[in-house]
Amino acid sequence: MPPILELRDVKTHFPVHQGFLVRRNAGAVKAVDGVNLALARGEVLGLVGESGCGKSTLARTIMQLVPTTDGAVILEGKNLTTGGADEIGAVRRDMQMVFQDPYASLNPRMTVHDTIAEPLLVHRVCAPAEVTPRVAELMTLVGLAPRFMQKYPHEFSGGQLQRIAIARALALNPKIIIADEPVSALDVSIQAQILNLLSQLVRKMNLSLIFIAHDLSVVKHISDRVAVMYLGKIVELGPAVDVIEHPRHPYTRALISAIPTPNPDVERARKRIVLPGDPPSPINPPRGCAFHPRCPHAQERCQAAVPPLEKLEAGDNREVACIRAEEIWQ
Template sequence: MSETILSVQGLEKHFPVTKGLFKSQVGAVKAVDGISFDVRKGETLGLVGESGCGKTTTGRLITRLIEPTGGKITFEGHDITHMKQGKLRPLRRDMQMIFQDPYSSLNPRHTVGAIVGAPFRIQGIETEQGTKKAVQDILELVGLNPEHYNRYPHEFSGGQRQRIGIARTLALKPKLIIADEPVSALDVSIQAQVVNLLEDLQNELDLTYVVIAHDLSVVRHISDRVAVMYLGKIVEVGERASLYSSPMHPYTNALLSAVPIPDPKQREGRERIRLTGDVPSPLNPPPACRFHTRCWKAQEICKTQEPPLAELAPGHAVACHFPENAPSTTETPATVA
């Protein structure tokens, strides 16, 4: 078992909703509402779910780009939940983020050299052969020409811009990278190239990833473990092979049934699960199990009692009163902290 590099316990982020001249709070959007998971060193954890389930907010909380409402974030033994920016800055060298949009995440007024070299300047790091040589080496590492140093972002394609963003992320040789939808804005052919690049970099630089995505095919290709989110909660987490072959939560089954299958013969024998109704508002989520308003297996207990995230198989936990594909056992399942 690899050591844990990141531990999240009961993490919450509630955005206040105000009204009136005096901005009195009338409610809160529960974007992330008490999630817990660990990330082991050297692995890739995939975080999946529908749009609006809180994936991106989770990534920004982990990197402390936004302040948590509650819970605890531990990175390499350091509690960074409410750490002040002065103390947090040195730790940011080891914890970086790849943003979703390769167009808006790069300053159009800065050259590639200035963009990728910014982390060296901000952290006050000097290299033996100078910043320019270090930046050119990083550009070559991500598949770009070192001669692109003096060019501007508008001169590159979407895939090349994302490579520039990855180069900026790698500048300080981080240990943990949060990749927020790193390929969703790219063409399918370019997506494969960027995913393969991320895998090669992980093997070469011993990186740890948390990949946030809604494309289950991409997550299956790149992840070691997968966590499924729904309306601010983690409803299932497990090893990739176990989760894709034997999904236990009804919501996970519905997501996997929507993944396109190119082979017509395999597609014929698969049942498509169509969820009824809209995703409830995080401003007023359903009580107990949040999925019960759209679940075909829901019973009275689902409306009154929230199911704990319990381990029903080795390394495979689910939050459901009536899980599917669960191994038959007489033992009481262990609740995941």
């Protein structure tokens, strides 16, 4: 079947201006710089990378919350980047987002009932008399008692607030959910509950999920495939187990080496890969491979051209953007 969502060379750049009286364009922050992805129906795609690599900007670009500089975001054959406001509003029912901080994403002056009911009323999904039973159904679906629907956000814990945010996202029966680090602000035990809830909802409602996170062990638990981002580009893409257990890109290896191991003996014997320096500025990225200033395997040819994201061998489900990946890890 064709993918439900496809990104074709998507770029999102933010202009940088200088001057006070006379403003001039001094360049652009290349937050997302040529991303190609496809999301299958019912698939969970994990998106990982360092802070500032462009994960959240890519999520907002898919939702068309920020304008696309170039490329195409195609949802079931419709190019969202060329559509008008009415067309984008019509497809918003099919894509919903769960944000990182539920305290900021929920209106403190609205009750839980009004928060979940708002999309139902705006999109006229059901008659006014059917709104309250539907809100109760959604609260039950995410593990909350309907008797709490008249309470306000400040009366709930962080985990409960994230469940409310998930219920609001599910109100319109979307086909795609984009979860932008939905468990990073929660305790570890609550993280497990939210992850299990998302996994159950994906199976029960046949949802496609883009799950953004820093913790690769969490991503491995929930994802079918993993995409690794660095400085606005995808540098490795493939099945979650393959990418986490047998990474091919040097940057992915460095990320995975930072995952702590619960066994103290294994942790002491493990060698951590510490990358030198800081990530380059997205305003002026390096020539060629953006990772080469920090890569322990970089050569002079790595500066010559941007490596394409491609399969290393025929029949491989993994794609890597590194010209030395095959010779280094063979």
